[in-house]
Amino acid sequence: MAVLVSTTINGDNVEFACDPHESLLDVLRNRLGLTGAKEGCGTGDCGSCSVQVDGRVVCACLMLGVEAEGHEIETVEGMSHGVELHPLQTKFIEHAALQCGVCTPGFLMAAKALLEKNPDPTEEEIRFGLAGNLCRCTGYDKIVRAVQDAAKVMRG
């Protein structure tokens, strides 16, 4: 039996109906058309489904859609303001920190959460902070450089 859920996604009030066993990731992708978050593994290992819930980064594949009731969700779709990209997005492009791009939305969301908590992380802190995100193409160095550079821009 479907359950009615009301939540906030990227600042907008959103209501949806879903089955109790459906993951938040399935709800975002299949019911709400927000396909930025990807399903790489479905078991919490790859981080490609990363979104923020009340300011904390989580795997959308490891949360039920019904759990979103009353919470604030942020997805990669909410990262840019219209055509104006978030500094992390700009720096990922500049540093060529992506190839196929499947991992990218997850890395962006995890990096955003990291920099919100720690605006000036060391390389080691970045690597630990992003350890829940896997990339099969790029290698991690370019991603780390992009995050370092974005952090610099964001610190102003």
Added chain:
Amino acid sequence: MQYEAPETTKAAVGLLAKAKGSAYVLAGGSDLLVRMKGGFVEPDLVVDIKRIKPMREIRKTASGFTIGAAVSCAEMNENKALIKAWPGVVEAAGLIGSKQVQSRCTVVGNLCNSSPAADSVPALFAAGARAVIQGPRGKRKVAVEDIPVGPGKNALKKGELIEAIELPARKGKSGDAYLRFIPRSEMDIAVVSAGVSLTLDAKGVIKDARVALGAVAPTVVLVKAAAKAIVGTKLDGTALEKLGEAASAACSPIDDKRGTVEFRTKVAAVLARRAAEIAYKRAGGK
């Protein structure tokens, strides 16, 4: 599947007690949802405890700390008083999974899931933590050692849930530590692990000790002989050697791709010694 998110412990217990079919508590979901996805469990009822306010709180009391069952490991790592009193417990909780997993996972879920390799569990055993259980017949408190009974099996009865974990107050010179061996530097399952908690007298002699090992037996084990080996000492070379021997002697591990019996038995001694040295230093011993 029916999903419920009650706002009181009483309501949660009521739902679990009268459930027909299989009923599961949902905390962070980082074990439960993985098992559901894999088809290993098919719950008829899931009771989400995250809307029960007292379960979301860390409270400092005269007798120590009460950590609600729905407190995430990330929240534990943001609580300064808890970090100061129980650095080993907090660092163990902080090792579970990635930042994403940390945002959701709980030490109670880690304990109830009853994996022999669960990271926070040796630290909780060493700390002398107690589980506050609520059930159809009321409240009871048990030592955390009594919760896991085998790989994936816990001692809770139908209708019961854990409401909170209690950590004792720290008096005088005390310290704890947790170490695990993994082949990577993050995001891996402990091949062997050790938790140690110590209290020293004014001269730095160990008065009380608790030592627990993970991933060397069907459940995490409290090793009394290892604690006995260092009580009454200043953790000198001989004491450390005896601690290591007792730790190895307590091992009955399995051989698997992660580590052989021989490796686990040897590394258990090394980690127990190193964790004891860190705990000793944290307690103010020299």
